[in-house]
Amino acid sequence: xxxxxxxxxxxxxxxxxxxxxxxxxLIAMTDRGPDSAGFAIYGDEVPEGETKVTLRHPEDDYxxxxxxxxxxxxxxxxxxxFRNANAAVFKIRAGEEQVRAWLQESAPDALVLSIGRSIExxxxxxxPEKIAGKFKLSEMKGSHIIGHTRMATESAVTMEGSHPFxxxxxxxxxxxxxxxxxxxxxxxxxREGIRFETxxxxxxxxxxxxxxxxxxxxxxxALEHALEDLDGFFTFTIGTRNGFAVMRDPxxxxxxxxxxxxxxxxxxSEYQALAGLPGIEHATVWxxxxxxxxxxxxxx
Amino acid sequence: MKTFDLTQxxxxxxxxxxxxxxxxxxxxxxxxxxxxxQHNIACGxxxxxxxxxxxxxxxxxAGMNKKAxxxxxxxxxxxxxxxxxxxxxxxxxxxxxxxxxxxxxGLLVIEGNAGARCGISMKGVDIVVKGNVGHMSCFMGQxxxxxxxxxxxxxxxxxxxxxxxxxxxxxxxxxxxxIEKEMRPEHIEELGNLLSRAGIDEDPAxxxxxxxxxxxxxxxxxxxxxx
Numbered sequence: 024x025x026x027x028x029x030x031x032x033x034x035x036x037x038x039x040x041x042x043x044x045x046x047x048x049l050i051a052m053t054d055r056g057p058d059s060a061g062f063a064i065y066g067d068e069v070p071e072g073e074t075k076v077t078l079r080h081p082e083d084d085y086x087x088x089x090x091x092x093x094x095x096x097x098x099x100x101x102x103x104x105f106r107n108a109n110a111a112v113f114k115i116r117a118g119e120e121q122v123r124a125w126l127q128e129s130a131p132d133a134l135v136l137s138i139g140r141s142i143e144x145x146x147x148x149x150x151p152e153k154i155a156g157k158f159k160l161s162e163m164k165g166s167h168i169i170g171h172t173r174m175a176t177e178s179a180v181t182m183e184g185s186h187p188f189x190x191x192x193x194x195x196x197x198x199x200x201x202x203x204x205x206x207x208x209x210x211x212x213x214r215e216g217i218r219f220e221t222x223x224x225x226x227x228x229x230x231x232x233x234x235x236x237x238x239x240x241x242x243x244x245a246l247e248h249a250l251e252d253l254d255g256f257f258t259f260t261i262g263t264r265n266g267f268a269v270m271r272d273p274x275x276x277x278x279x280x281x282x283x284x285x286x287x288x289x290x291x292s293e294y295q296a297l298a299g300l301p302g303i304e305h306a307t308v309w310x311x312x313x314x315x316x317x318x319x320x321x322x323x
Numbered sequence: 324m325k326t327f328d329l330t331q332x333x334x335x336x337x338x339x340x341x342x343x344x345x346x347x348x349x350x351x352x353x354x355x356x357x358x359x360x361q362h363n364i365a366c367g368x369x370x371x372x373x374x375x376x377x378x379x380x381x382x383x384x385a386g387m388n389k390k391a392x393x394x395x396x397x398x399x400x401x402x403x404x405x406x407x408x409x410x411x412x413x414x415x416x417x418x419x420x421x422x423x424x425x426x427x428x429g430l431l432v433i434e435g436n437a438g439a440r441c442g443i444s445m446k447g448v449d450i451v452v453k454g455n456v457g458h459m460s461c462f463m464g465q466x467x468x469x470x471x472x473x474x475x476x477x478x479x480x481x482x483x484x485x486x487x488x489x490x491x492x493x494x495x496x497x498x499x500x501x502i503e504k505e506m507r508p509e510h511i512e513e514l515g516n517l518l519s520r521a522g523i524d525e526d527p528a529x530x531x532x533x534x535x536x537x538x539x540x541x542x543x544x545x546x547x548x549x550x
């Protein structure tokens with residue numbers, strides 16, 4: 024089953040309330056996904072040439088301070104960081120590949136949840152309400168956010184199986200459905216140099232889009248290709264550094280509702296998740312069409 | 324008139340109050356506020372009630388309806404009026420997929436668009452959609468009428484039995500064994516009555532009729548010996 028939600032702000036004056044507006048949306052999808060939950064929030068962007076990485080450690084009292092010191096020394100660079108529960112966000116004056124290589128070598132037990140210039144992913148096993156509280160979601164600021172509540176079907180209820188997944192710079196997607204050609208596609212993408220952490224089908228979709236964008240596709244072109252190359256059931260909500268998209272497969276058996284006002288675009292598996300948004304009673308509310316995608320982007 | 328606010332009462336409480344009328348009817352009119360997309364609102368009614376839902380409803384709204392008139396002043400989620408037996412369900416906005424699925428009787432009016440699989444396996448209900456219907460509408464439809472004042476998506480009427488389908492707009496494609504049929508005077512009359520019952524002002528002469536070509540396996544008498 025699973026629930027997916029997304030909120031993209033058109034009105035920048037609401038950015039300080041992004042987390043507060045989004046938290047009830049995620050919690051409203053608990054019935055569709057009580058096993059684990061997560062979200063990818065975009066905001067607090069670092070300049071070009073710098074990298075923002077979100078790391079997670081299983082121990083709540085992990086010594087991030089030491090890791091930060093070692094990283095600054097190892098990469099011979101400046102960085103800033105902050106802790107959020109058992110995760111920490113680092114902003115590093117270094118490129119993605121350098122950061123990844125150092126982490127793999129020197130901090131292999133710290134799990135990379137996200138890497139990019141804007142994205143922060145936070146996720147855990149447990150009820151959405153618990154996870155939102157743990158990471159203080161309601162206090163978060165940003166331009167857009169996508170989230171997932173999982174009802175585990177194809178693999179165990181573990182941190183590794185928790186969504187959302189990201190495989191490339193700032194790209195993230197949340198998925199309701201199941202892909203049927205993900206194994207073959209994963210092989211193809213691995214040959215193209217895309218990294219995968221799990222056996223999950225949704226991660227392949229994220230990897231596919233990251234690969235298309237790397238090939239120079241616009242988000243629109245990447246989604247056109249995805250409609251041809253992905254087989255299975257899917258409703259996706261996709262975040263990029265400056266964009267937000269929703270796409271459904273041609274069969275369209277996985278639910279989706281979109282709502283748009285002058286202030287925001289909101290997406291959810293069910294309308295219930297949108298019911299508390301300000302001005303929703305006057306919003307344009309519609310069901311996205313099969314084999315169709317919808318994109319909102321701000322200037323890069 | 325009795326009112327329910329679904330931020331104050333549960334859907335179960337509302338439905339119980341509606342079911343309580345099925346024997347001796349103490350209250351015929353109900354207004355439901357703040358539905359907020361909750362599922363199973365006004366399901367399983369069995370009395371001549373009038374229920375107004377003031378906002379968007381979730382899945383299976385007015386499912387299994389008998390006798391009652393249920394109006395949604397907003398959109399409805401999947402499976403609205405599924406397995407309806409009689410009465411009338413009216414959606415002022417759009418309906419999601421599988422509207423009127425397997426319904427045996429009554430009238431379902433959707434004033435906006437209906438999603439995919441509208442009237443799937445319908446068994447006698449009359450469905451009138453003012454807007455468009457999505458793909459695979461009326462799949463395996465057995466009896467009743469589907470009227471579409473807008474356009475129909477792919478594979479309309481696939482594996483159809485005896486439903487009469489009337490479409491005014493463009494049909495993207497017809498499903499297996501579904502064909503366009505002649506619009507005879509009795510069909511103009513039937514369609515005129517359906518539009519009039521639905522309160523929709525359209526000229527029946529501008530519609531085309533579709534139905535089963537009756538060429539699939541189950542229509543062949545030669546296959547009867549298999550049973």
